[in-house]
Amino acid sequence: MSHNVGVVVFPGSNCEKDAMEALADLGARPHLLWHADNALQGVDAVVIPGGFAHGDYLRPGAIARFSPAMEAIIDFANDGGPVLGICNGFQVLTEAGLLPGALQKNAGLKFLCKEVEIRVETTNSVLTNMAHEGQILRIPINHFEGNFTCTEETLIELQEKEQIILTYTENPNGSIANIAGICNAGRNVVGLMPHPERACHSLLGSIDGRVLLESFIQGEHAKV
Amino acid sequence: MVYDACVEVKLREGIADPQGSTIEKATANLGFSGITNVRVGKCIRFQIEAEDDQEANNIVTELCNSFLTNPVIEEAVIEIQVAG
Numbered sequence: 001m002s003h004n005v006g007v008v009v010f011p012g013s014n015c016e017k018d019a020m021e022a023l024a025d026l027g028a029r030p031h032l033l034w035h036a037d038n039a040l041q042g043v044d045a046v047v048i049p050g051g052f053a054h055g056d057y058l059r060p061g062a063i064a065r066f067s068p069a070m071e072a073i074i075d076f077a078n079d080g081g082p083v084l085g086i087c088n089g090f091q092v093l094t095e096a097g098l099l100p101g102a103l104q105k106n107a108g109l110k111f112l113c114k115e116v117e118i119r120v121e122t123t124n125s126v127l128t129n130m131a132h133e134g135q136i137l138r139i140p141i142n143h144f145e146g147n148f149t150c151t152e153e154t155l156i157e158l159q160e161k162e163q164i165i166l167t168y169t170e171n172p173n174g175s176i177a178n179i180a181g182i183c184n185a186g187r188n189v190v191g192l193m194p195h196p197e198r199a200c201h202s203l204l205g206s207i208d209g210r211v212l213l214e215s216f217i218q219g220e221h222a223k224v
Numbered sequence: 225m226v227y228d229a230c231v232e233v234k235l236r237e238g239i240a241d242p243q244g245s246t247i248e249k250a251t252a253n254l255g256f257s258g259i260t261n262v263r264v265g266k267c268i269r270f271q272i273e274a275e276d277d278q279e280a281n282n283i284v285t286e287l288c289n290s291f292l293t294n295p296v297i298e299e300a301v302i303e304i305q306v307a308g
Contacts, residue, residue, distance in 0.1 A: 058291075058292070059294055062291065062294070066291075094296070095294065100296075101296060102294050102296040102297045104239070104240070104242070104297060105242050105243060106242065107240070107242050108242065109242050109243065109246050147240075147242070149239060149240070149296075149297055150296065151296070174240065174242065
């Protein structure tokens with residue numbers, strides 16, 4: 001198991017405690033990493049939580065990608081380390097070039113805050129390896145810029161290499177190919193707009209996020 | 225030399241523009257007919273010190289590529305003139 005999970009905090013992050021709570025509940029030892037520190041303190045996995053890093057000024061993630069912690073995270077990811085970006089974290093990962101594509105304003109220009117259904121498209125990623133293909137999960141979304149977009153060539157590549165790991169059963173935001181989450185070619189960096197950490201306890205209305213976070217901290221890649 | 229720079233950041237052609245299409249619909253609803261192809265971008269203005277036009281242009285181009293635009297969906301139109 002990836003016992004030590006670093007949860008990165010930028011000025012404006014606001015989901016780090018939810019992530020910590022959910023990860024601890026699943027048996028991991030999460031701790032916060034400040035964005036200005038260029039050291040990951042020996043963590044086994046990294047989560048970039050939701051929020052509005054640096055106020056989302058210019059573009060979501062545009063300033064966050066230059067934070068010192070990101071240099072360390074890019075090295076960590078390139079060495080195969082598991083990295084998960086949730087919502088704003090997904091935006092940061094695309095801006096940093098760790099994931100392809102970009103996240104645009106929702107079609108319809110509404111801030112969306114509701115539970116949606118997502119489908120597991122492949123179990124070959126650090127986020128989905130304990131789920132099963134075709135599994136439907138009920139998980140909340142909470143975003144204004146979650147409309148995934150990319151060039152046609154990138155989309156073909158994502159499809160051919162099965163890097164689209166999660167799709168919406170009913171597209172809420174205009175995302176190309178109903179994409180809710182993708183992984184990189186190495187399958188160790190994942191980003192998704194829905195918030196699995198908010199669906200980890202029956203009191204919150206769904207426990208469907210657990211299988212994703214369990215995959216992330218307990219999956220095959222974490223058994224070292 | 226000090227230059228005034230204006231960078232227009234706009235969505236690349238072919239990238240859907242939810243703000244543009246919402247504004248376009250509103251123009252018709254408000255009775256303005258014949259308005260099409262509405263695209264929304266942003267303008268970033270600043271001053272820059274450089275030896276000459278060429279250097280100013282090079283720096284601003286680099287700034288756009290690395291920070292002011294996301295080349296996946298956006299492109300920049302750069303205007304530079306001696307500050308006055």
